[in-house]
Amino acid sequence: MPAGASGLSRPEGGPAATARHAVTAEEVARRAGVSQSAVSRAFTPGASVAPRTREKVLAAARELGYRPNAMARTLITNRSRIIGVVMAYLDNMIYPDVLEKLAAGLQRRGYQMLLFTGFKDRHSDPVFEQVMQYRVDGLLLASTTLSSDLSDECTAAGVPVVMFNRMTEHPLCSSVTSDNRNGGRQIAEFLVAGGHRRFAYIAGAAISSTNRDREAGFREGLSRHGFSQIGYAEGNLELGDTRTAARGLFAADEPPDAVFVGSDHMALAVMEVARHEFGLRVPEDVSIVGYDDVGAADWPSFSLTSFSLPVEPMVDAAVELMMEQIESSSILSHHRVVPGCLAVRGSARLPGGPVRDRDGTLIWAPGGME
Amino acid sequence: MPAGASGLSRPEGGPAATARHAVTAEEVARRAGVSQSAVSRAFTPGASVAPRTREKVLAAARELGYRPNAMARTLITNRSRIIGVVMAYLDNMIYPDVLEKLAAGLQRRGYQMLLFTGFKDRHSDPVFEQVMQYRVDGLLLASTTLSSDLSDECTAAGVPVVMFNRMTEHPLCSSVTSDNRNGGRQIAEFLVAGGHRRFAYIAGAAISSTNRDREAGFREGLSRHGFSQIGYAEGNLELGDTRTAARGLFAADEPPDAVFVGSDHMALAVMEVARHEFGLRVPEDVSIVGYDDVGAADWPSFSLTSFSLPVEPMVDAAVELMMEQIESSSILSHHRVVPGCLAVRGSARLPGGPVRDRDGTLIWAPGGME
DNA sequence: GTGAAAGCGCTAACAG
DNA sequence: CTGTTAGCGCTTTCAC
Numbered sequence: 142m143p144a145g146a147s148g149l150s151r152p153e154g155g156p157a158a159t160a161r162h163a164v165t166a167e168e169v170a171r172r173a174g175v176s177q178s179a180v181s182r183a184f185t186p187g188a189s190v191a192p193r194t195r196e197k198v199l200a201a202a203r204e205l206g207y208r209p210n211a212m213a214r215t216l217i218t219n220r221s222r223i224i225g226v227v228m229a230y231l232d233n234m235i236y237p238d239v240l241e242k243l244a245a246g247l248q249r250r251g252y253q254m255l256l257f258t259g260f261k262d263r264h265s266d267p268v269f270e271q272v273m274q275y276r277v278d279g280l281l282l283a284s285t286t287l288s289s290d291l292s293d294e295c296t297a298a299g300v301p302v303v304m305f306n307r308m309t310e311h312p313l314c315s316s317v318t319s320d321n322r323n324g325g326r327q328i329a330e331f332l333v334a335g336g337h338r339r340f341a342y343i344a345g346a347a348i349s350s351t352n353r354d355r356e357a358g359f360r361e362g363l364s365r366h367g368f369s370q371i372g373y374a375e376g377n378l379e380l381g382d383t384r385t386a387a388r389g390l391f392a393a394d395e396p397p398d399a400v401f402v403g404s405d406h407m408a409l410a411v412m413e414v415a416r417h418e419f420g421l422r423v424p425e426d427v428s429i430v431g432y433d434d435v436g437a438a439d440w441p442s443f444s445l446t447s448f449s450l451p452v453e454p455m456v457d458a459a460v461e462l463m464m465e466q467i468e469s470s471s472i473l474s475h476h477r478v479v480p481g482c483l484a485v486r487g488s489a490r491l492p493g494g495p496v497r498d499r500d501g502t503l504i505w506a507p508g509g510m511e
Numbered sequence: 512m513p514a515g516a517s518g519l520s521r522p523e524g525g526p527a528a529t530a531r532h533a534v535t536a537e538e539v540a541r542r543a544g545v546s547q548s549a550v551s552r553a554f555t556p557g558a559s560v561a562p563r564t565r566e567k568v569l570a571a572a573r574e575l576g577y578r579p580n581a582m583a584r585t586l587i588t589n590r591s592r593i594i595g596v597v598m599a600y601l602d603n604m605i606y607p608d609v610l611e612k613l614a615a616g617l618q619r620r621g622y623q624m625l626l627f628t629g630f631k632d633r634h635s636d637p638v639f640e641q642v643m644q645y646r647v648d649g650l651l652l653a654s655t656t657l658s659s660d661l662s663d664e665c666t667a668a669g670v671p672v673v674m675f676n677r678m679t680e681h682p683l684c685s686s687v688t689s690d691n692r693n694g695g696r697q698i699a700e701f702l703v704a705g706g707h708r709r710f711a712y713i714a715g716a717a718i719s720s721t722n723r724d725r726e727a728g729f730r731e732g733l734s735r736h737g738f739s740q741i742g743y744a745e746g747n748l749e750l751g752d753t754r755t756a757a758r759g760l761f762a763a764d765e766p767p768d769a770v771f772v773g774s775d776h777m778a779l780a781v782m783e784v785a786r787h788e789f790g791l792r793v794p795e796d797v798s799i800v801g802y803d804d805v806g807a808a809d810w811p812s813f814s815l816t817s818f819s820l821p822v823e824p825m826v827d828a829a830v831e832l833m834m835e836q837i838e839s840s841s842i843l844s845h846h847r848v849v850p851g852c853l854a855v856r857g858s859a860r861l862p863g864g865p866v867r868d869r870d871g872t873l874i875w876a877p878g879g880m881e
Numbered sequence: 882g883t884g885a886a887a888g889c890g891c892t893a894a895c896a897g
Numbered sequence: 898c899t900g901t902t903a904g905c906g907c908t909t910t911c912a913c
Binding site: 208209210220223226242254258409 | 787
């Protein structure tokens, strides 16, 4: 017996009703005195129906409570107007935001969202089999870690795949990411300019392209200034692991004076450990920088300096890419990299003067970005 | 042009493939040298097929990459095995958790989840029309605020509705909630025992049953001890409004020494305002208690005392309720109230001795709950 | 246990 | 513009 069965309950039940047969176009047609195809046309935008006929149909439909059956329509049009969205877990605070914006974007174009999530531990394959049976028009993969052959199967089945917040070498997948590499590098520049000397990186999912690029950018930026030996630990996008990682770093003989954490979600946990377990002041004793710029980063308690993941433009790009492929019924491989910027707050020591990227781009300047 | 279109991009495209026609049962049948119905049976658990036939079919299916078409099946069985989930917004940190667990629970029973979210501002009716066209087998409404006639339409269409984390007077809806009233009362008892004298309540969505019950319980508990005048403000489940509400309360002539905030999501914001805008120490100057017991409540920075929303049992109950109705194809009105308990942390002053509810239940005792 | 045949509710030609 | 007709891919009798 599940725990939920305990507690107060009203076993008496209450009123009951039995499922009614759904109204069909046929019935509406009879009532409106037209043919069944007329009903279909009345509900098809842009179909050629006399205004008077359409009126009659809509009236009859309203009276009967008719709603076109999307399943039947799918069967014949070969378009479900459903997009499968795969997000293994939602604990990174950006995902709820992505989900909301994505749903809104798809809805606006008349698409629905079939969501697959909550299989952190279990394997994703059975899940995937299910998605495909629903003949989704497209698949959006938004977990940084997911078996890549999943996308193989999709493209083989002619279903366009858009990767969100991750890249792939797969030749027939599109992707939308933030500018991870640049972000990592700009953070390095910023921290070096801030006078730090002992750096560390805490990785998310080490195998993901997202983590790989952020780390690569960070190392690249550091090595430009001669720092090639840095502390390293893996948080695996998981709070427990992240805390362990942070403890290891801070307990070292030469603890870092600047830590770049691969995502805000983890960075906040690192900050907690630094302050409450090691009594470190941020940023006086250690600077902490994250990536994603989640809402909580801006809370006074954290005031986390972070490189932004531009969710809205990324979602827009993803939806656009998806629609393009659905409409052209061809699978292309487009990769969009959406630029972000460093949101400078209080968790990292401020540099004395302006900071520029290697190409001259202004990353930060005292007193605001002019 | 959306912002996402800027930034780096590889316009050259890449390889392209055209959607292939999906494999049908007919084709599998030909290849396996059996009839199309045999194929259907091979994929129907519990159908009467000779093991040898099934083997042949499965082999052919594998070779061809066949997957049964769920849409076609829906059309004939009149069961989509899809549950519509309506969650207007996901910013309350409990919702991602609910979503994950719900998806897992449904998936385990062979159901998919069609998610409707991201319409905080927009009206939900057009959204709803869409859901119904996909012939969902059931609808789970998990936003505390949603037009109630939405459920009318569902039950009229024979679709079972389960409300999650909210109640309704509607006679043909089921619901699963936490024990809001008890929670509110226990918090009152705890705060009174802690020696507080000036109480305040910050409401979520004032019209929601969830808020109503939490507030009623709180007031009930306080009035038992003679406190009937309390501070009140509305946060509307919205961070901006919540901060404004908190500012109003703390800036008053006689600011509260104990605040119960209708949800953790808002409570954390209130704590931020108290500390960083008013320089108040928590709990020395003001005690703050929340409801939901979200993950962040346990972070050292907040250490928020909170009444738990037992997500897992609630989700289990909701799924169970839903399955019951789908399987019996009758709509019942069951209301489950899942008990929670007070998670005592550091954001509220501790009472000197054990605290009991009016019925004698132990709410809290020094040194743990024995 | 298996195949033939009849639809599920709808769209999409096709004549008129 | 409208009705008729033929399926979409599948499940489900119904004989065999």
